[in-house]
Amino acid sequence: MRLPRLVRTTPFRLTLLFLALFAAAAFAFLGYIYIATAGEAARAADAAISREAHSLEDVYVHRGGFTALNEAVIERSSSTRGFLYLVMDAKGDPVSGSIGKSPVGNLTRDVEWTSFGLTETDFDGAKVRRPARGMEERLPGGEILFVGADVGEAQGYVVKIVNALWGAAALVIVLGLAGGVFVARDVSRNMAAMTGVINAARMGDLGARANLRGAGDELDELAAGLNDMLERLERSIAGLRHAGDAIAHDLRSPLTRLRARMEAALIEAEAGRGDPVGALRQALDDADGVLKTFGAVLAIARLEAAANAPDQSKFDPAAVAAGVAELYEPVSEEKGLDFAAELASGLSLRGNRDFIAQAIANLLDNAVKYTPPGGAVMLRVRRRASGDVEISVTDTGPGVPEDDRERVVGRFVRLENSRNAPGVGLGLSLVAAVAHAHGGRLELDEGPGIFDGKGPGLRAALVLPAG
C-alpha cells in the first residue's frame, strides 16, 4: 500500500520519530509521577491502618484484654474515624465490629494485608462498590483483629491522575501530528518547487531556476546551490553547443575544398594527366589545416566549458613572458620590427603555465603577423593599480576598429584586411578563453596612434587576478 504523499515526506517522518521519542519521555515522566503519588496514597492509608491496629492491640495488652478490646471496638465503630473493625474469637467467629465478615479468608500468618471491595448503599439507594484495604492479625491470646479503611478517596485521586495522564498523552500526540503535518507541508512545498526545477532541467529546460524565499536558511542555500549549478551547466552546454556549431561551420568548408581537390586529382590521374603527387601533397596540407583548426576549437571549447583552468600552479608571469618573447624575438626582427619587452619582476600568478604561455604566444603571433615592416611590437608585464597582473602586447599595425573589437574575439573572425595572412582566426578566441578560465579578461584597445601613415596599432591585454 502506498502511503499518502505527505506521510512519505522526510519532515513528516522525522516528526513522527520525534513524537515517538517525546511520547516515550512523557510517559516515563508521568509514570514516575503516578508511582510517586498513587503509591504514596496507598502507603499513607496502610500506615493509618497499622497505627489504628497498634492502638487497639495496646488496649488489649495493657488495659484489660479481650473485653476491653471489644468495648473499644464497639466505641470506635460508632465514631467517625472512618475505620472498619472486626474482632473474632480464636475460631474465627465474629464477636464485635463494623463489618460482618472478614475479607481475609483463613488467617495463616501472623499479619495479613488485603485489598477488597466494600459495597455501600448511597443516598439514592444504588449500591456502590468502593475500594478498601485492611490488615488482620492474631492477638497474643489467639483472638483475631481486623482493621480496614475505605481508600476510595485516595483511589479516586489516583484515577484522576491516570485520566489526566491519558489526556495529556492524547494532547501530545494530536499536537505533534498537527505540527508534523504543518512542518511537512511547509518543507514539502519548498522541496516540491526544487524538485520541479530539477525535473524541468532533466527534461532539457536548463533555464529553470528555483525561487529563493529570502529566509537564508539551508533550503535557501540548497536552492541557491541548485541555481548556481544550473547556471554553470547552462553556460558550459551553451559553450559546447557553440563549439559544435563552430566546428561544423568552419570544418565544412576546408573539408569540402579538400574533397573537391582530391576528386579533381583523381579524375585527372585516371585520364593520365595532372600531377598526382602534387595533388596529394596539397591534400595533406589541407588535412593538416583542418586538424589544426579542429585542435584549436577543441582546446577553446574545453577551456570555456571548464570553470577553472586545469593543472594550476604558482609562477612568475615575467619569466613565462620572457620565454615566449625569446621564441618570437627572431621572427619579429626578421620581419623588420622593433621588438621590446618590459617585464616587471616580483609578480606572481596562479594558473596553468602552458595556457598562459600559449596565450602570450598568440598575442605576439598576431602582432608580428599584422604589423608591417618598420613597425614595433612591445610586450609588457606589469601590475595594475587594481592589483591585477596585466600582460599586454602593443603593436603599430592597422589595429582593430572599435566597432569590431568585440567581434574579433569571437571564433573564426578575421577582418577583411587580414584575409591573406596565415591562421584560422582562433588566436584571440583562445586568449579570451584562457583569460576567462583564470578569472580574468582580454582587453583590446587602440595602440600608440597613427605615425607616418601607420597605425593606430592594437594593444591587447590579458588581465589576470594576481595569485
Added chain:
Amino acid sequence: MRLLIVEDDGEASEAMARGLGEAGHDCQTAENGEVGLVSARRGRFDVLIVDRMMPKLDGVAMVERLRKEGDQTPVLFLSALGEINHRVEGLRAGGDDYLVKPYAFAELIARVEALARRRETGSVQTLLRVGDLEMDLIGREVRRAGQEIDLQPREFQLLEFLMRHAGQSVTRTMLLEQVWEYHFDPQTNVIDVHISRLRSKIDKGFDHPMLQTVRGAGYRLDA
C-alpha cells in the same frame, strides 16, 4: 630497427607498420596491451610504439608493468588525449615520448629514431662531435674546424639537441617540445627563424652546409 606496435586499431597499426617498414624498420604488431606485454617480454625491440587507450590492458598499465619488470626499452605513447595532464601521466608511467593523434608520419618516424638513438648514447657525454663541429658541454663552447662560434644560450641548446640527433630528421614540434618545452603549436613558423639564425652561425663561411632542411619533416644535422 626492431619496433613493436601495440595498437588496437588494426588499420592504423597496419598503415604504421607499412610506413615504418618502408623507412627500413622491422615491425611487429600486437592488438592489445596483453598481447603487447607478451611480445615485448619475448622480443628484443629497439622502440615500443604503444597506443594509450586499448581494451583489456591499456597502454599506460602495460608500460608500467614492463618498467616494474626492469624493461627499459624506449616507449613512444600514441594518444588521442592531448592535454597536458594526459601527457604527464603517460611520461610518469614510464613513457619516453608522447605523440598526439593525428600526427604526420614524418613526426612518428623522427621520434621513433630519436628514441632509439637516445638508448645508444646512454652514457653521459661531455663532448659532442659531428664532423668538424665540436661542442664542449662543460665549457659551453662550440667550435667548427677549430674556429670558435659564439651562440646564445637557446641556440646552444638547439644545437645540442641537433647534434645528439645528428643524421636524423627532427621535426619542428620536437624542437619546440624538447628545446623550448612548449606543447602548443605556434601559428607562425618561429622555429624556422631560430634555425636560420643558427645556420648562419655554424654554416656561414664553410663550403659544406651541415644544417639541412628536410622537406615535409623538419631539419637534420649532417656531418
